[in-house]
Amino acid sequence: MPEVDVRLERVTKRFGEVVAVDDLSLDIAEGEFFSLLGPSGCGKTTTLRMIGGFEDPTMGTVYLGGRDVTDLPPYRRDVNTVFQSYALFPHLNVFENVAFGLRRRKVPKDEIATRVREAMRLVDLEGFEERRPAQMSGGQQQRVALARALVNRPKVLLLDEPLGALDLKLRKQMQLELKRIQQEVGITFIYVTHDQEEAMTMSNRIAVMRHGRIEQLGEPEAVYENPATEFVAGFLGASNLLEGEVKETNGSGLATVLLTAGPSVRLPVDRLPAGATGRVKVGVRPEKVSIAPEGEAGPADRNTVTGRVTMSTYIGVSHQFKVQTAGGAELTVYVQNLGAERSPAQGESVVLTWKPEHTFAVEPQEDLTSEEDEG
């Protein structure tokens, strides 16, 4: 296990009545690409700003490389930030923007020239040194902001939705670029985003935040495959969530849940929320579900639900179906477009099946409706 680079210990930040960050603890390892993911207003930026030294925690301690830095100003922390708005200095050219941190640290002239050149190469912007930020496109400005931070070789780089202002195509390209750069320089990246796909693409680990707390922390795959809460299940990708009640947990490691909307389904016992006995929501990701015409009953070891197709959409790489079960629940199904099978039409009765090990369960959360969608 590599060393812990950033540690937040029971950190709380209040702005008057608003609790922006609520008793949050976090360990980030050296060299890790770590993402804070969550809807707008959940406290991501505030968390990042406390690591950078731009906000004082109301309570709690911030450690960088094992040292308590809670009371240190930003310029005394070995951390640099890529700001959401880039915050490039409009009165300085690109070279001077990138050299700003080195000049403040009184790095010798020759070394500044070398290191700026190096940073410009890293972000693929050689030859732009004399330009003003205003004479560059959004994507280029983004790279300047990155170079300006990286040139200082900080221990930790903080990035606050750095790609938020770019269009989709450029964003995808920059995601890969960022990942490459991070691997090349080996610096710890703490990345704030409300885009779950972005977080999944780039991160070693993700912390999903809500109301100033971490709802779940783990590797992208773990968080996606086995969401810990209903909120996480809904925020990361699409999920089908069906209400039900835990009936039995038998010896083979499988539990049975009786769905409110019909049959029972099985899932691994360790996928049940800790201590859950009563009401739960059972989930399965749309791409894990197979769809077949009625009567073609699947293997008995799969969870099975019947229903009627209410919508069938062709989206190129896949078909997307909405299926209404007899009990009134609605499930979404993605079927990869392999070009072979005939796909069920709207109105057709179908059987949906999936493996128990692709099933998860979460405690129902009451207060989800209004805030899910990010701004």
Added chain:
Amino acid sequence: MAGPVSDERTAVVLPAEGPLAPPARQGERTLERRRRAVAYLLLTPGTLYLALFFALPLILIIYTSLKSGGLLSGGGFRFTWQWENYTDGLATYGSFYVRSVVYAGIATVACILLAYPMAYWIAFYGGRWKSALFFMILVPFFVSFVIRTVQWRFLLGDFGLIFGPLKDLGLLPQDFRVLATPLAVIAGITYNFLPFTALPLYVALDRIDRSLIEAAKDLYATKTEAFRKVVLPLSFPGLFAAVILTFVPATGDYVNSSVLGGPNTTMIGQIIQTKFLVELRYPEAAALSVVLMVGMLLIALLYAKALGTEDETLAAGAGA
């Protein structure tokens, strides 16, 4: 402000799309032409206004400045290319120009030193009281210029509100005085022109993006360095405007030197005023005005050049 902004746009668009952009279609061209026509149309009231109230009087003043004769004696003024109005005027009153420039210069520096910290504090720490606080700087100036200046006579009088008690207490010698000295005139100018300094400074400081200061601190700048390397350069356009807006009218001012000054503090504005309104020697007064105006223009141009207004530093600061 419009200049740098549109420049930026072209600069961003051109390299990316310039050579590849498809030729504008006919409809778009007509639209573009119409848009331009509208823009020029919008300029007409301003142009007419300037022509009527600036260009025309200016020409008349220059015309008058080359006349000779007298209104009361000499049977009126005649246009005779009377260049002596200029040469004599400069020879007689040269020192008054110098004095005016020196007084106004000192007052301008004092104004900047007073207004910059004020504007800075309000812009950065005023929070939601910003506008109210800035308004408080302006409030005294809703009272007439002359009345305010006359009040200063009472304050600074030899036995006035301030020095009277101090002299009674023996803290100041009996013959101590401020009134009728250069100090009084310069202090009066400083006081009266402060809003002209504060307003452009405040506007410039207020529009500086706070995240730039955070970025500077993130890049190891201390508070002082963040100010010197980011805030100050970005406030240059405001500083430039403040200096011009304070210095130019202050040089021509005559109220402060009339009310607060004495025989040895006469400024060129007073001379011009007396010649125009008391002695009715219009040609000489006009010549002195033209000299003042040309002098101010030259100083402003030199100042702009020295600071490098053409340099993008200011343009970028103004546009950002």
